[in-house]
Structure formats: C-alpha cells, structure tokens
Amino acid sequence: MIVPKPVRYEIRQGRFVLDRDTSVTASPPLGEVASWLRGELSPVVGGELLPGPGSGTITLGLRDDLPPEAYRLSVAGDGVVIEGGGPAGVFYGAQSLRQLLPPAAFRKASAGGPLVLPAVLIEDEPRFGWRGCILDVARHFMVKQDVLRFIDLMALHKLNVLHLHLTDDQGWRVEIKRYPRLTEVGAWRKESQTGWNGPMDGRPHGGYYTQDDIREIVAYAARRHITVVPEIDLPGHTQAAIAAYPELGNLDTPLEVRTTWGVGVNVLNVEESTIAFFQNVFDEVLELFPSPYVCVGGDECRKDQWRDSPAARRRIRELGLRDEEELQSWLIRRFDDYLAERGRRLVGWDEILEGGLAPGAVVASWRGDLGAVSAARAGHDVITCPNTSVYFDYRQGTGEEEPVPFGTVLTLEDVYAFDPIPGELRDDPAEARVLGSQCGLWSELIDSNRHMDYMAFPRVAAFAETVWSPPARDLADFRLRLTAHLPRLAAVGVEYRPESGPLPWQTRPGVPGRPEDRARWQAKIDAWTSNIRS
Structure with a gap:
C-alpha cells in the first residue's frame, strides 16, 4: 500500500518484528539517513534504536549498479535491508519502509509493544528527476x-x-x-x-x-x-x-x-x-x-x-x-x-x-x-x-x-x-x-x-x-492504496479534503467549526489508527 506506487512490489512469506531491540546500521556515507530513520522509529517502539547489533537489524547500504535515487528494500524474518544507488535512494527506501508500518506509527507515539512488518521485496526508482x-x-x-x-x-x-x-x-x-x-x-x-x-x-x-x-x-x-x-x-x-x-x-x-x-x-x-x-x-x-x-x-x-x-x-x-x-x-x-x-x-x-x-x-x-x-x-x-x-x-x-x-x-x-x-x-x-x-x-x-x-x-x-x-x-489501484494512505496523513495532523466533500469547518478557511463536528472527525481518525499492530 505504498504511495507513490513502486515499480516492483512483491509480497513474500514471513514477517519482521520491530521493537526497542532493533538496530539500524549504516556505512558512514549513510549516517545522516540512518540518524533520520532512528528518529522516526525510536518513538514508535518506545526506546532508542541502537546503531550496533540487536535482535533484528535494519541495514542501510549503497550499490554501484543502481541509479542515485533508486532503491531496493527487502524485509525478511532475519532483518531489513535497504540499498540505494546513493543516499537519496536509501532515504526513499526508508520512506517506503515507514509506509509498511500501521498508520498510528506516524504519530511517533509508543505502541507499547513490538510492530510487525510484512516480508516484501520492493525495487523502485523515479520516472523523473x-x-x-x-x-x-x-x-x-x-x-x-x-x-x-x-x-x-x-x-x-x-x-x-x-x-x-x-x-x-x-x-x-x-x-x-x-x-x-x-x-x-x-x-x-x-x-x-x-x-x-x-x-x-x-x-x-x-x-x-x-x-x-x-x-x-x-x-x-x-x-x-x-x-x-x-x-x-x-x-x-x-x-x-x-x-x-x-x-x-x-x-x-x-x-x-x-x-x-x-x-x-x-x-x-x-x-x-x-x-x-x-x-x-x-x-x-x-x-x-x-x-x-x-x-x-x-x-x-x-x-x-x-x-x-x-x-x-x-x-x-x-x-x-x-x-x-x-x-x-x-x-x-x-x-x-x-x-x-x-x-x-x-x-x-x-x-x-x-x-x-x-x-x-x-x-x-x-x-x-x-x-x-x-x-x-x-x-x-x-x-x-x-x-x-x-x-x-x-x-x-x-x-x-x-x-x-x-x-x-x-x-x-x-x-x-x-x-x-x-x-x-x-x-x-x-x-x-x-x-x-x-x-x-x-x-x-x-x-x-x-x-x-x-x-x-x-x-x-x-x-x-x-x-x-x-x-x-x-x-482503482491508486484509490485502494490511497485508502491506506489517508490515515497516515490524518495521524500527522493533515486536514485533507475528504472525497465526499469538505467537512463542516472546512467550508470556511480558518474557522474551527462546531466542537461536535471536530469530535466526530477525531473519532474517525482514532478508529483508523487505534490498533497500531493491524
């Protein structure tokens, strides 16, 4: 359910468990990408992800045979590998990894337990520079x-x-x-x-x-x-x-x-x-x-x-x-x-x-x-x-x-x-x-x-x-993936336009609307993102 759609997305057998014992390792050229990814994932697992070995490892690497913005993301039971032609490609692979998580992970709030990522292989690169x-x-x-x-x-x-x-x-x-x-x-x-x-x-x-x-x-x-x-x-x-x-x-x-x-x-x-x-x-x-x-x-x-x-x-x-x-x-x-x-x-x-x-x-x-x-x-x-x-x-x-x-x-x-x-x-x-x-x-x-x-x-x-x-x-495929993507946007506070039309307070820019309307909308967001393991 990745947006934008990857060139290749293959579902495989197995799963990877992300928890506070997971580590993120990278070669020196990818230190900044690794630091960014730790910053995104650490609050979700309720602890600082380590740069060294752990119970499961997310490994970031470079490959000479890929264009600078291309990446290859592999999720398996024994670890996650993100390889790119350059730091930009690895960064985009890390963004796709985040989209494999439940929407509530985008709130950067602790799940109170491990997260399960599906085993996948994604090979991807942009059409335009x-x-x-x-x-x-x-x-x-x-x-x-x-x-x-x-x-x-x-x-x-x-x-x-x-x-x-x-x-x-x-x-x-x-x-x-x-x-x-x-x-x-x-x-x-x-x-x-x-x-x-x-x-x-x-x-x-x-x-x-x-x-x-x-x-x-x-x-x-x-x-x-x-x-x-x-x-x-x-x-x-x-x-x-x-x-x-x-x-x-x-x-x-x-x-x-x-x-x-x-x-x-x-x-x-x-x-x-x-x-x-x-x-x-x-x-x-x-x-x-x-x-x-x-x-x-x-x-x-x-x-x-x-x-x-x-x-x-x-x-x-x-x-x-x-x-x-x-x-x-x-x-x-x-x-x-x-x-x-x-x-x-x-x-x-x-x-x-x-x-x-x-x-x-x-x-x-x-x-x-x-x-x-x-x-x-x-x-x-x-x-x-x-x-x-x-x-x-x-x-x-x-x-x-x-x-x-x-x-x-x-x-x-x-x-x-x-x-x-x-x-x-x-x-x-x-x-x-x-x-x-x-x-x-x-x-x-x-x-x-x-x-x-x-x-x-x-x-x-x-x-x-x-x-x-x-x-x-x-x-039709885009709409299906967008259905999974909208809760991510909601989780980070984006007040997007629903397909059915503007919500009551969205018809007047800057006006907060009635409390009961906003409460109803917040309940919908909570329903989307309540089960962080789903």
Missing part, C-alpha cells in the same frame, strides 16, 4: 515551522524540489542585508482582498524569513534530499520591491505594497541601476540557496508602463530591439548571463519565450503544453506545470461548499490522469528535454496552514505518483 511543488509564501506568508512541516510531507511523497516563491506584488519574504527596506517596507501590506474579487479584510498582513531562517529551511530540506529553488520575480510582480525602493519603478508617485490580486501594471524599469540592484540581491540569494537552479519569474509582465516610458523607448532604440517583448527578453538574458557566470541555471515561466529565449534558460511551462513543446524542440530543458492540471489553488469540486470556489474544477482524478510529458512530445527525441513537473500551491486565496492542507491533500499524493511511478495509470 524533477518532482516539485511550488509553495507561494509571497501572497500569504507561511511561518518557518510550517514550511519545515510541508517539507516533511513532500519527503513522505518522494518529492525532491521545493520551488519557494519568495517575492511578488503583495510581499517580499527574504531578508537582503544590503537593501533592508525590502523587508522593512516590502514584507508588509495594510490589508488583503478576500476572495478573488471580494472586499478588503482590513487586517495588516506580513512577515519574512531572516537569512538564518533560510539557511535552516535549506539545510532541513537537504537532509530530506529536497532542493529548494528560490524565485525572485522580475520584471513584473515587483510592486513590493518598488514600494520599498521607488527608483526601481517607472512612476514618479510612490506605491504601496499591493493589497489586491491579479496581474498588476507596475513593473521594473530597465535602467542599469535597476539591473545592478537585482544583481546585488541575487548575490545574497545565491549565498543562501546552493540550488543549481534559480527562478527569476518573467511571467505576466505587462508592458504598459514601458510603452509610456521615454526611458524604456530610448532603451529599445539604443539596443536595436523591435519592441517591448524583445526588451523583456534582453533583460532576462542579462540575468541568464549573470547566473551562468556563477554556475547556476536560470528558470523562467513560459512567457520568457516571447521575444526570444535566453540561451541557457529552463522553461517552466504553465499555460498549457505549447510552451513546453516549442522550448523542448528548440533544445531547452522544460518543467511542465500546466495550470489546468496541477494548480492546487483551483477548486476540487463543483459545489459552492468549497471554501473558495476559484478556478476550474481540478479533481483528484484529473490530477492522477496528468502526464508530465505533453502528448506532442511522446516518442519525439525532444521528450528527453522534460526534466519533470511540479504542482503549484498559489496562496492568494490560501490564507492559513489548515486551508493549505485542504487544498494540497490528497491531490499532492496523486501528483507524486505521476512524477515518480511508471506512466501506466490504474485509478
């Missing part, structure tokens, strides 16, 4: 502890890229020491719009991550084999930065951090001083994020202000460009060159194709498949993330009972049917240019951690299977 999730902390800020919690949930589903959307019109969320007003001013807005076009709520909102916070997030993710890819938007989605430093914009009048949603008109100017400003920003960002990939946005940049700007029009003439579209491409190329000189690769949304693509850029294709197909055939790497298939801010049902009935309906079945390879690229040599895919949790209308749970799960579980498992789909 880029298995990501976009977490938008710019629109609604998510405190550090909640980001760490989300990283653990990603790791449980064998996702390996956290695309952290750190800046936008509505907020700047990362400390830049050279430019303190980015967070002193840009991290705070006076109120927020309710719904997509609703009234203002009258409540100040804000927050940001210190550089030490970012280091902790990046290190925490790395220990779970997740790369954190930062996104610093330009030239559009920059009103928060312009509010902090007006000289970055095109207007003489000051701006506030934006309080409404949608595509704004305020964009960066194209002066050398503005380019230098953001290169200085990236100097600090690159120190914080070792990721080989850095996203600069490039999406939804309205050109109205450039058309009205004498300075922008002069720039177009000086550079011999055709129009404002080519001006944006010129700007993106400047940052592509900057990042390439520092050994990094630029990622941009598919709008960077308009006006000519920067040579080394990776395209995140969100507006259907057209951008992915044209970029891949032109020899560029691609990440597919079409909004109609993997944007999880979109509603999950047709009923008005959805907390915020926004966007087209995107059901669990729709997500499970998604294929990261666009149809036009199948059996095309350019198919190899698809690095993988990522789902999106855009937070304009997700204003609490509980609402994030509701929008993300169980759709994240379905998405994880599309990027990890072989392309063949079996919805």
Whole structure:
C-alpha cells in the first residue's frame, strides 16, 4: 500500500518484528539517513534504536549498479535491508519502509509493544528527476515551522524540489542585508482582498524569513534530499520591491505594497541601476540557496508602463530591439548571463519565450503544453506545470461548499490522469528535454496552514505518483492504496479534503467549526489508527 506506487512490489512469506531491540546500521556515507530513520522509529517502539547489533537489524547500504535515487528494500524474518544507488535512494527506501508500518506509527507515539512488518521485496526508482511543488509564501506568508512541516510531507511523497516563491506584488519574504527596506517596507501590506474579487479584510498582513531562517529551511530540506529553488520575480510582480525602493519603478508617485490580486501594471524599469540592484540581491540569494537552479519569474509582465516610458523607448532604440517583448527578453538574458557566470541555471515561466529565449534558460511551462513543446524542440530543458492540471489553488469540486470556489474544477482524478510529458512530445527525441513537473500551491486565496492542507491533500499524493511511478495509470489501484494512505496523513495532523466533500469547518478557511463536528472527525481518525499492530 505504498504511495507513490513502486515499480516492483512483491509480497513474500514471513514477517519482521520491530521493537526497542532493533538496530539500524549504516556505512558512514549513510549516517545522516540512518540518524533520520532512528528518529522516526525510536518513538514508535518506545526506546532508542541502537546503531550496533540487536535482535533484528535494519541495514542501510549503497550499490554501484543502481541509479542515485533508486532503491531496493527487502524485509525478511532475519532483518531489513535497504540499498540505494546513493543516499537519496536509501532515504526513499526508508520512506517506503515507514509506509509498511500501521498508520498510528506516524504519530511517533509508543505502541507499547513490538510492530510487525510484512516480508516484501520492493525495487523502485523515479520516472523523473524533477518532482516539485511550488509553495507561494509571497501572497500569504507561511511561518518557518510550517514550511519545515510541508517539507516533511513532500519527503513522505518522494518529492525532491521545493520551488519557494519568495517575492511578488503583495510581499517580499527574504531578508537582503544590503537593501533592508525590502523587508522593512516590502514584507508588509495594510490589508488583503478576500476572495478573488471580494472586499478588503482590513487586517495588516506580513512577515519574512531572516537569512538564518533560510539557511535552516535549506539545510532541513537537504537532509530530506529536497532542493529548494528560490524565485525572485522580475520584471513584473515587483510592486513590493518598488514600494520599498521607488527608483526601481517607472512612476514618479510612490506605491504601496499591493493589497489586491491579479496581474498588476507596475513593473521594473530597465535602467542599469535597476539591473545592478537585482544583481546585488541575487548575490545574497545565491549565498543562501546552493540550488543549481534559480527562478527569476518573467511571467505576466505587462508592458504598459514601458510603452509610456521615454526611458524604456530610448532603451529599445539604443539596443536595436523591435519592441517591448524583445526588451523583456534582453533583460532576462542579462540575468541568464549573470547566473551562468556563477554556475547556476536560470528558470523562467513560459512567457520568457516571447521575444526570444535566453540561451541557457529552463522553461517552466504553465499555460498549457505549447510552451513546453516549442522550448523542448528548440533544445531547452522544460518543467511542465500546466495550470489546468496541477494548480492546487483551483477548486476540487463543483459545489459552492468549497471554501473558495476559484478556478476550474481540478479533481483528484484529473490530477492522477496528468502526464508530465505533453502528448506532442511522446516518442519525439525532444521528450528527453522534460526534466519533470511540479504542482503549484498559489496562496492568494490560501490564507492559513489548515486551508493549505485542504487544498494540497490528497491531490499532492496523486501528483507524486505521476512524477515518480511508471506512466501506466490504474485509478482503482491508486484509490485502494490511497485508502491506506489517508490515515497516515490524518495521524500527522493533515486536514485533507475528504472525497465526499469538505467537512463542516472546512467550508470556511480558518474557522474551527462546531466542537461536535471536530469530535466526530477525531473519532474517525482514532478508529483508523487505534490498533497500531493491524
């Protein structure tokens, strides 16, 4: 009952007893994975698992004949062996081992006795190398502890890229020491719009991550084999930065951090001083994020202000460009060159194709498949993330009972049917240019951690299977495994959306609901997870 589905899962005769005398042993390169696994299992057995020999041993090892993220998990009466092509593969094997335990084991509470694991052989490896999730902390800020919690949930589903959307019109969320007003001013807005076009709520909102916070997030993710890819938007989605430093914009009048949603008109100017400003920003960002990939946005940049700007029009003439579209491409190329000189690769949304693509850029294709197909055939790497298939801010049902009935309906079945390879690229040599895919949790209308749970799960579980498992789909089999997986999510406190629709308090984000409703839901969770040996 593993999610995402392994390549091979074979049930064998016998069982392994996990108790406080069990040991976890590993070679030095796997010491961190072993430490993590002991931390997960020790509370469940009611004692610290030892690194040396015991009554039964979980052995972690490396194999040269496996790819880095592949693993082989064998559970037998005399022990458990997890072998991987690299530490990441062993970590994923350990995650699968956890899913062989009863759901209550995920609570990290002592069972008061031994646990029985079925004897199995699992051989597994991911279909794609880029298995990501976009977490938008710019629109609604998510405190550090909640980001760490989300990283653990990603790791449980064998996702390996956290695309952290750190800046936008509505907020700047990362400390830049050279430019303190980015967070002193840009991290705070006076109120927020309710719904997509609703009234203002009258409540100040804000927050940001210190550089030490970012280091902790990046290190925490790395220990779970997740790369954190930062996104610093330009030239559009920059009103928060312009509010902090007006000289970055095109207007003489000051701006506030934006309080409404949608595509704004305020964009960066194209002066050398503005380019230098953001290169200085990236100097600090690159120190914080070792990721080989850095996203600069490039999406939804309205050109109205450039058309009205004498300075922008002069720039177009000086550079011999055709129009404002080519001006944006010129700007993106400047940052592509900057990042390439520092050994990094630029990622941009598919709008960077308009006006000519920067040579080394990776395209995140969100507006259907057209951008992915044209970029891949032109020899560029691609990440597919079409909004109609993997944007999880979109509603999950047709009923008005959805907390915020926004966007087209995107059901669990729709997500499970998604294929990261666009149809036009199948059996095309350019198919190899698809690095993988990522789902999106855009937070304009997700204003609490509980609402994030509701929008993300169980759709994240379905998405994880599309990027990890072989392309063949079996919805009935997935539903069967999901039935076993949901109690695991419940055991770690994830308030996912039930298939039957939202529970009474889930129809209004952030409202706890009636005590009797929550008591009924807790009773259901307890019934699922009460027998830890089952």
